[in-house]
Amino acid sequence: MALLDIENLRIEFSSRRGNVVAIQDVSLSLEKGEILGVVGESGAGKSTIGNAVIGLLEPPGKMTRGAVLLNGERIDQLAPGAFRKVRGRRIGMIFQDPLTSLDPLQTIESQLVETMQVHLRVTPQQAHERAIELLESVGIPEARMRLRQYPHQFSGGMRQRVVIALALCCEPEVIIADEPTTALDVSIQAQILSLLRKLCKDKQVGMILITHDMGVIAEVTDRVAVLYRGKLVEEGPTKALLSRPQHLYTKSLISAVPRSDIKLRRFPMVTYIEDVHEAPKKDNLDIAKRWLGQQRHYGEHSGKPLLQVQDLGMRFVLKNAFLKQNRVMLDAVKNVSFSIREGEVFGLVGESGSGKSTIARLIAGLYQASQGSVIFNDVNVTQLADQKMMNAFRRQIQMVFQDPFSSLNPRMRILDIVAEPIRFHKLATTEKITRQIVSGLLDYVGLGDQALLRFPHEFSGGQRQRICIARALATRPRFLICDEPTSALDVSIQAQILNLLKDLQETLGLTMLFISHDLPVIRQMCDRVGVMRHGELLEVAETETLFSDPQHEYSRHLLSLMPSLDFLSREGLEVEAV
Incomplete structure (x- = not known):
């Protein structure tokens, strides 16, 4: 029994x-x-x-x-x-x-x-x-x-x-x-x-x-x-x-399982499943030139640092008290410094609670740093006091969060969700133009016009994440922060979203901070990787160098914990290595 x-x-x-x-x-x-x-x-x-x-x-x-x-x-x-x-x-x-x-x-x-x-x-x-x-x-x-x-x-x-x-x-x-x-x-x-x-x-x-x-x-x-x-x-x-x-x-x-042994140009797609495909983009070239490509030449960049993080620190109060010595403090980020070149995808890995998402929120201006500075395009944004200047900065940096459902307002239609940052920053002169831009963005991420008047609960997890990406692109950002963007998605949907992000980076020349605990995904997506533990940045290296010859003991430990998938069937799978 x-x-x-x-x-x-x-x-x-x-x-x-x-x-x-x-x-x-x-x-x-x-x-x-x-x-x-x-x-x-x-x-x-x-x-x-x-x-x-x-x-x-x-x-x-x-x-x-x-x-x-x-x-x-x-x-x-x-x-x-x-x-x-x-x-x-x-x-x-x-x-x-x-x-x-x-x-x-x-x-x-x-x-x-x-x-x-x-x-x-x-x-x-x-x-x-x-x-x-x-x-x-x-x-x-x-x-x-x-x-x-x-x-x-x-x-x-x-x-x-x-x-x-x-x-x-x-x-x-x-x-x-x-x-x-x-x-x-x-x-x-x-x-x-x-x-x-x-x-x-x-x-x-x-x-x-x-x-x-x-x-x-x-x-x-x-x-x-x-x-x-x-x-x-x-x-x-x-x-x-x-x-x-x-x-x-x-x-x-x-x-569709991400490879940990080699880096591929694109993720293989799950072709057997009905309705799982990379949707045709009727107008993506037009939207890239007409909206996303305005005011700068995407795909062309100097290679100089677009973002510099210097001695960044963040301290949270776990238990408050009148006397300072009785307070219980947590140093979530400790003296972290790194730079991200324009057009680069920089990865952050580390265990839960290591400070990865805190750094993302500090860069985006959602948290106020306890110490250090964030320099974006030669401007120290941690010292910006003027709200207009802060809004201009935030327009250039957008985030794609881990859970797409909780980051979308369930009472708003998709048209209004994607249009909200366009209206807030006054990027379009009329509602007609706003709607055209939103329609183009949704088509660009593989959804199309039929999504405009629907609500978030009417979409799958992968489709909701596409909506979040469309909203992030609405302000024509130069820098995209992806905080665990695919951790809650199936391998087939993950492959679609990651291929979409690869396309965005290559076509638009976007600079990205990519945060993930999935090491095979990091290997496929990133140019360089920083390894974090207990709020400290332990090592920064080129991605292939990190995976083949990690220097820090903790990096070697992390890589040793990667599940071995060598015995997985690769029957009939054609891949193109980088």
Whole structure:
């Protein structure tokens, strides 16, 4: 008898247009101590299966056929009150988005302690001590102090570690991990995956690992199930399936995984999947010349530094106090200096909390530096006091954020979202011209006119990220900051977005700061790379030099943690190396 059995599962969502079948007769089993990987595109049904198992399938979704059995006991028909005793205690869930699964009004301690006291017979003191142990086990430093903080005081990767600690706190029999390492860098990812693997082996916990990261699948899973549009198309032992895939979809999916061994001119596309292609750009040459190319010659640059960061520092107050000596401070960035040449793509890598995103926000003027300076085009922007001059500077620097959905106003149409910076900076004389520019930009990023009057929730994650790129281009920037722009996207959608960014950089001569914890993506995208740890810049090198001969011990450590994907099938894949 298996630990978990999913038998002939069928899930439908009713709508005004009729029923949509999200899962079609899927059967899976999970043994004690086993990790089952589930892969597939967005919309394939991976998370829907996880939600059905844990009883969190939201209306109008419903199981119309099949059964879910835990240790031979059918749980899908349990009453809500009875299921609450299973959820959290016997089946734990690690959600992809930590912000939506953590209460912003409660401290981390109260959330962990409350969960343990609901399901376990422990005293508040015992729960408190176990909470500290859990935070330490998932790699959160100074756990005793940070326990009393709120979710907004943690970085994205740190919040994900808290969510993992919450899932583990009641020692469940089954863990459903839905993209558990999306926001984590390779070092913490390796630590978390090692922790989860050890937990499964030592405690005989079964785990369903839902992810789009083939490196994670290759590193920790025992078996893999491949989903395509709600159907199970292939299943088997991990190494055998990834090295000798049988289904065309699996072969195509594997082909889109970024290479870590060589640098390619373009990312291979997942050609098997319907509706996944690089959309034709009817008017991109025109929009490049008529709008994006105004007032300067794109593609022609001097090679001199466009941006210089000198002795930059940022200090956050973790605990305020009247007396200065009683305040608790965190140095997020410490004396960082580097320069980015015009037309260059400069990468920043490092573990979560190393200060990468803080530097991005300091450069963009979203944070005020505690010390040092940011010099853009020979102007010290950290000393700008005049609002007009600051707005002129901000127009030239734009950001593409990690989560496209949270950076788009859900109540605004796409036309107004992209037009907002054009209107704010008064870059167009009439609304008619504004609409023409927005239409051209959307077409340039592969969306087209049909997107103008729709809302963000009507688009996929990859399409939303294209909208964010169009909005960033609306002010005709010289400098683009990409902060983890593809970490939440499937490999096929990631390939599209990264190819789009490559096109922008080559066609428009944009200068970019590219922040990512995905080392293969960094290798493909960047000319030079800076390695950060604990707020300090440890090493700056040409990308190929860093990957072939890293100088700093920490850089060598990071590269050693990269999952080996040498055994992945490259059948029928034509690539052009740089």
